[in-house]
Amino acid sequence: MFLTGTMKINDQGHLEIGGIDTLELVKDFGTPLWVIDEEGLRRNCRMLKEAFARWGDSVVAYASKSLCNMAICTIVAQEGLSLDVVSGGELFTALLAGFPAEKILFHGNNKDPEEIRMALQAGVGRIIVDNFHELELLNSIAEEYGHDVDIMLRITPGVEAHTHEYIQTGQIDSKFGFTLTDGQAMEGVKAAVNSPKLNLTGLHYHIGSQIFDMEPFRHTTALMMKFIAQIKEETGQEIYELDVGGGFGIFYTQGDRPGNPEDWAEAVMTTVQEKARYYGLTVPLVIIEPGRAISGPAGITLYTIGSFKEVTGIRKYIAVDGGMTDNIRTALYGAQYSALLANKADQQPVETVSIAGKCCESGDMLIWDIRLPQVESGDILAVFATGAYNYTMSSNYNRLPRPAMVLVNQGCADLILKRETYADLLRNDLLPDRLKNR
Numbered sequence: 497m498f499l500t501g502t503m504k505i506n507d508q509g510h511l512e513i514g515g516i517d518t519l520e521l522v523k524d525f526g527t528p529l530w531v532i533d534e535e536g537l538r539r540n541c542r543m544l545k546e547a548f549a550r551w552g553d554s555v556v557a558y559a560s561k562s563l564c565n566m567a568i569c570t571i572v573a574q575e576g577l578s579l580d581v582v583s584g585g586e587l588f589t590a591l592l593a594g595f596p597a598e599k600i601l602f603h604g605n606n607k608d609p610e611e612i613r614m615a616l617q618a619g620v621g622r623i624i625v626d627n628f629h630e631l632e633l634l635n636s637i638a639e640e641y642g643h644d645v646d647i648m649l650r651i652t653p654g655v656e657a658h659t660h661e662y663i664q665t666g667q668i669d670s671k672f673g674f675t676l677t678d679g680q681a682m683e684g685v686k687a688a689v690n691s692p693k694l695n696l697t698g699l700h701y702h703i704g705s706q707i708f709d710m711e712p713f714r715h716t717t718a719l720m721m722k723f724i725a726q727i728k729e730e731t732g733q734e735i736y737e738l739d740v741g742g743g744f745g746i747f748y749t750q751g752d753r754p755g756n757p758e759d760w761a762e763a764v765m766t767t768v769q770e771k772a773r774y775y776g777l778t779v780p781l782v783i784i785e786p787g788r789a790i791s792g793p794a795g796i797t798l799y800t801i802g803s804f805k806e807v808t809g810i811r812k813y814i815a816v817d818g819g820m821t822d823n824i825r826t827a828l829y830g831a832q833y834s835a836l837l838a839n840k841a842d843q844q845p846v847e848t849v850s851i852a853g854k855c856c857e858s859g860d861m862l863i864w865d866i867r868l869p870q871v872e873s874g875d876i877l878a879v880f881a882t883g884a885y886n887y888t889m890s891s892n893y894n895r896l897p898r899p900a901m902v903l904v905n906q907g908c909a910d911l912i913l914k915r916e917t918y919a920d921l922l923r924n925d926l927l928p929d930r931l932k933n934r
């Protein structure tokens with residue numbers, strides 16, 4: 497079901513979230529509007545943390561790329577989670593939000609020297625090294641700083657999770673990580689062990705996103721434990737941490753069958769414990785990196801419906817005041833979403849329509865073929881599970897200003913991201929004098 501967290505349909509037949517009627521939110525903040533359910537977000541953090549903690553030592557690192565700003569980083573820190581960042585910009589945001597640096601893990605397949613310096617300066621907890629180039633670069637920058645750096649290596653295990661090809665990452669032909677199957681991973685481990693300023697604490701894998709089947713996690717975790725045993729045998733190096741990435745799937749539409757966090761915890765933790773016993777290894781600390789599973793279901797987007805176009809006998813298009821600029825996922829990889837009319841949330845569906853954005857691209861669609869009550873101009877469309885990878889992938893295509901984001905909880909609504917203005921769009925534009933004086 498797409499009503500999660502504190503969402504419900506109130507007595508007036510309107511969608512409510514965080515104890516507030518969404519039509520009130522629209523009146524106060526306008527559309528398009530990203531709305532984040534604070535209680536829902538916190539619950540998602542706790543559910544994952546508790547599910548893994550039941551089995552043993554574990555750390556939940558929220559993948560900030562799914563939804564990152566000052567308020568979200570602050571909430572995640574308050575919930576006691578760690579944080580994944582993949583760029584200087586995400587790191588900068590987290591540090592400014594007061595996120596404890598030692599609980600930050602820094603990922604990325606092409607960290608530049610400036611980003612690495614920033615991470616070392618801040619004292620981030622772990623740097624997840626992706627390739628040989630980075631091993632050398634990091635070691636030489638660590639020499640400048642004069643202290644050792646705790647690192648993990650990203651391993652590409654050669655496992656294909658059943659997900660869209662652009663969001664699956666564990667397969668061998670991937671831009672990420674040291675390949676396990678051709679000996680590159682062992683070479684990487686040896687290079688890391690021989691890097692004087694680098695201290696190899698753990699291994700990392702991430703096999704993809706929106707995964708429902710827990711078997712790939714079981715399988716990959718077993719492969720990694722075997723590799724950890726081989727490392728100990730060949731080099732004497734012990735590995736104390738295993739980071740199994742993120743990718744836990746959520747409900748977007750009918751047909752999505754997300755598991756319980758308990759299923760994920762069981763798959764990973766029992767495999768780690770069994771294999772540690774089997775190979776005679778210390779049970780490593782397990783780190784998970786969910787992004788979507790925490791932020792996705794906690795967010796909705798509210799749009800105002802404007803124009804219509806009926807293609808006789810084929811399709812009825814309904815256009816909203818946003819689109820691929822605030823949610824590119826449908827256009828990018830055919831993502832599917834559920835939605836309802838927030839002002840007619842108690843009415844039965846009577847027609848099938850397709851929801852288009854307002855950009856100059858035929859592919860600018862949000863939802864193909866959705867059943868809704870009679871749609872009229874001025875209705876408010878609420879799209880669910882837009883907390884993840886909407887804002888963070890947003891753009892100013894067609895010079896559309898980005899929407900505002902509000903955080904709702906127990907009847908309070910606070911702006912956590914201002915709506916962009918036309919002036920914001922021009923903030924970095926420069927007009928050289930020689931163009932003015934022609």
Ligand SMILES: *Cc1c(COP(=O)(O)O)cnc(C)c1O
Nearest residue numbers: 559702705742743785786787788
């Ligand atoms: C994207 C990513 C995640 C989070 O993925 P979700 O599908 O949002 O859970 C975690 N770790 C790494 C390395 C990633 O690239």
